[in-house]
Amino acid sequence: MLLSPQSQSPGSVPSRDIPAATVARLPIYHRVLGQLLDDDVATVSSAELAELTGVNSAKVRKDLSHLGSYGVRGVGYDVARLAEEITDVRRMELMRVSRAEQGCIEYTFAADPLDPGRVVLFEKWETQEDLDAHLAAIPAPAADAAPQVVPASSSIVIYDVTGERPLRR
Numbered sequence: 001m002l003l004s005p006q007s008q009s010p011g012s013v014p015s016r017d018i019p020a021a022t023v024a025r026l027p028i029y030h031r032v033l034g035q036l037l038d039d040d041v042a043t044v045s046s047a048e049l050a051e052l053t054g055v056n057s058a059k060v061r062k063d064l065s066h067l068g069s070y071g072v073r074g075v076g077y078d079v080a081r082l083a084e085e086i087t088d089v090r091r092m093e094l095m096r097v098s099r100a101e102q103g104c105i106e107y108t109f110a111a112d113p114l115d116p117g118r119v120v121l122f123e124k125w126e127t128q129e130d131l132d133a134h135l136a137a138i139p140a141p142a143a144d145a146a147p148q149v150v151p152a153s154s155s156i157v158i159y160d161v162t163g164e165r166p167l168r169r
Contacts, residue, residue: 017066018066019066023093025063026063026090027090028055029053029063030083030087032052033082036052037080037083042080043075043076043077043079044077044082045076046060046064046071049077064077067082067085067086068085091109094109095107095109101133103126103127103131103133103134104126104134106122107123107124108123109121117152
């Protein structure tokens with residue numbers, strides 16, 4: 001399966017042409033890049049990334065080229081920039097998949113531009129049953145999964161809206 005703008009429906013998340021196999025390897029790269037960032041590593045070569053992920057270096061270079069990230073020969077990839085690019089692609093994939101679910105009207109996951117530590121998730125579903133099905137479909141993390149980002153706080157509110165009207169000025 002290839003993710004491409006031509007296969008998008010109106011209102012769906014635009015995406016780059018990224019093969020599903022590459023998307024499936026992104027969490028592996030992201031976990032390793034997170035470890036490198038924790039160790040204050042600024043750059044990583046495709047050979048080093050291959051060794052750390054167990055993916056051959058040619059495939060690493062091909063995967064990362066789909067993200068628009070090109071390493072510099074003899075220098076490697078900027079670890080922070082690459083981790084950010086992978087986060088963006090994974091966020092878009094999550095939005096694309098969720099928006100394709102039964103009853104999803106809106107699903108937007110966005111960083112707050114004024115507060116870099118804040119992420120906003122806005123969802124709009126046709127029915128409570130559709131939302132319940134979406135929540136039930138979220139897989140539990142595997143026992144050997146990389147540690148997830150743990151929110152410092154969260155606020156989850158469900159609004160029951162009886163109708164809508166245009167804003168008049």
